[in-house]
Amino acid sequence: MGRRVAIVGTGHSKFGVRLDVSLAELAYESIREALDEARIGLDDVDLVVVGNAGGWSSEPLPAIVVNEYSGLSGKATLRVEAACSTGSSAIKVARDAIASGDAEVVLVVGVEKMNESPTPTVVEFIGRAGNYFWEFENYGLTFPGYYALYATAYMFNYGASEEDFCQVAVKNHYYASMNPKAQFQRRITVEDCMKSRYVAWPIKLYDSSPITDGSAAVILASEDVVGKITDSPIWIEAIGASSDTSNLSKRQNFLGLDAARKAALQAYKKAGLDPEGVVKQLDLAEVHDCFTIAEVMAYEDLGFARRGEGVKLVRESQTYIGGLIPVNLSGGLKAKGHPIGATGVSMAVEIARQLWGRVERGRQAPVKVGRGLAHNVGGTGHYAYVTLYSLSKPRG
Amino acid sequence: MSQREQADAFIKQMEEFSETMKRSVGVPAIIDPRSGITMWYDQRELKLRYILSVERIKKFFEALSEGKVLATRCKATGTILFPPQVDCPEAPGSEVEWVEMPVEGELLTWTVINIKPYSFSHYDDYIVGIARMANGVNVLAWVRCRDPSKLKPGMKVKLVVVKREPEGYLTYELEPVEC
Incomplete structure (x- = not known):
């Protein structure tokens, strides 16, 4: 188990089409904010973990480019990648380095500059993210296409409708409208969503997260030094991690993501939470809504709803503040934006700030139990990380 | 205009802009028309084609x-x-x-790819599906069907070898018995 680890500083750039900044400038926006918030200097950092998926952006070695720009050259560093869950995998690598005793303070920065390539190229890169030779080379799947295979199966099996999925987009745009860091500030209606064009039937443009540039950073510290840095650490209580086959054809059904379910159970077990009544033990969740169907499946994979009943939570508005459990008060990937390598770190920043009670009015969750959950999925359930963040120091 | 033509036209426009800028200010700076932001139009192009074992x-x-x-x-x-x-x-x-x-199988799920990756942008919208074959093993492939609204889960499909055009190479697809 090792030493306990906490977040002691957070940084978050404005998400969106950030043509105004380079990859390094974008990363530094978050790095500087996180260092300022923790009130530590560059000398205090033992290791820099950079989360970046890349391909669409020009720098093949993002870690060293970001570090040089940020005055961090010379530090131990590495770039990590786990598709859309890159950010959470970066946090895990950093957490493990501290828990093992190898580092005291680690800077984790997730950054993605997707708009360095034209949209059809970005669509191609993400479409190749699965099993390139057997499922892309001949069949040209896209990221919405992969999730659409799940959406179709879910709709026919459980009687969900496209309108149901659009409700998820409406909620996430609603909360994003109060988040100044979000890519989309405009609220939408179910009608707006239903009228948007199909990108991969039955998934429409408004069911989809956008192509986003953005960065987010957290400073992690060991329990031995946390007290010197802050009196309000956010502890990493547990991380559950799992994966699934690269070929979607190897999956047994298309109604939920096995990797996410396994990661959740692992995290609950490590934290000693009862998977049956988990919603009562959480103040909020940030879930991986790269597409609206993904948020519905997340409710079920995380145990917020039974199989096939995630859609009921949507219909009953149970995932707004005041419902069963508030989900994606940041606007989610759908409306806050989804800069691939930054997303998992952005979830950590959001949950920390929620637990500190410092997000904007109208989207602040009531903090009663002092715990938030991040559900971060890479690819189409290829990777899954479920991370529990807590105001209370975990049991040793 | 096909998605391929649209994508190529977009690139050509940027290229022409950068050529104009090189002549006037000496560098391939281009201005984003929406934001007025200055960007560098890359002078190096990477053609990526893998050779696989x-x-x-x-x-x-x-x-x-x-x-x-x-x-x-x-x-x-x-x-x-x-x-x-x-x-x-x-x-x-x-x-x-x-x-x-086995040739016989049943359709589990499918999608229609409307917005295509660049290297597939010369095709019309295509259907990708997953079928469970008679031996219990799943296959993911294009579904040969003109009208996707006729597709239903559990529908009988055949696994067939086809020539993919315009590239002209052999691959496999799923063919619904009725469509």
């Missing part, structure tokens, strides 16, 4: 020319491996043998 699974490709789709079977456990692979991780060291995939 299929030596150990070449039987699969030989069989396509006979109209067959092959899988491998782990001799020790009987597990069918599709896509075919020559190693059997559940029984290390065990050999695999080549077996034919």
Whole structure:
């Protein structure tokens, strides 16, 4: 188990089409904010973990480019990648380095500059993210296409409708409208969503997260030094991690993501939470809504709803503040934006700030139990990380 | 205009802009019309085409020319491996043998790809589906059907070898019995 680890500083750039900044400038926006918030200097950092998926952006070695720009050259560093869950995998690598005793303070920065390539190229890169030779080379799947295979199966099996999925987009745009860091500030209606064009039937443009540039950073510290840095650490209580086959054809059904379910159970077990009544033990969740169907499946994979009943939570508005459990008060990937390598770190920043009670009015969750959950999925359930963040120091 | 033509026209426009800028200010700076932000139009282009090893699974490709789709079977456990692979991780060291995939299957799920990756942007919208074949093994492929609204889960499909045009190479697709 090792030493306990906490977040002691957070940084978050404005998400969106950030043509105004380079990859390094974008990363530094978050790095500087996180260092300022923790009130530590560059000398205090033992290791820099950079989360970046890349391909669409020009720098093949993002870690060293970001570090040089940020005055961090010379530090131990590495770039990590786990598709859309890159950010959470970066946090895990950093957490493990501290828990093992190898580092005291680690800077984790997730950054993605997707708009360095034209949209059809970005669509191609993400479409190749699965099993390139057997499922892309001949069949040209896209990221919405992969999730659409799940959406179709879910709709026919459980009687969900496209309108149901659009409700998820409406909620996430609603909360994003109060988040100044979000890519989309405009609220939408179910009608707006239903009228948007199909990108991969039955998934429409408004069911989809956008192509986003953005960065987010957290400073992690060991329990031995946390007290010197802050009196309000956010502890990493547990991380559950799992994966699934690269070929979607190897999956047994298309109604939920096995990797996410396994990661959740692992995290609950490590934290000693009862998977049956988990919603009562959480103040909020940030879930991986790269597409609206993904948020519905997340409710079920995380145990917020039974199989096939995630859609009921949507219909009953149970995932707004005041419902069963508030989900994606940041606007989610759908409306806050989804800069691939930054997303998992952005979830950590959001949950920390929620637990500190410092997000904007109208989207602040009531903090009663002092715990938030991040559900971060890479690819189409290829990777899954479920991370529990807590105001209370975990049991040793 | 096809999605390919649109994508190419967009690039051509930026290229022309950057040429104009090189002549006027000396560098390939381009201005985003929406935001007025200055960007650099990359003067280096990377063409990316991989050369992949299929030596150990070449039987699969030989069989396509006979109209067959092959899988491998782990001799020790009987597990069918599709896509075919020559190693059997559940029984290390065990050999695999080549077996034919059944032609009959049932559609599990599908989608229609409307917005395409660049390298697929010359095609009309295409359907990608996953079928469970008679041996219990799933296959993901294009579904040959003009009207996707006719598709239903559980619909009978056949696994067929086809020539993919305009590239002109053999691959496999799923053909609904009625569509």
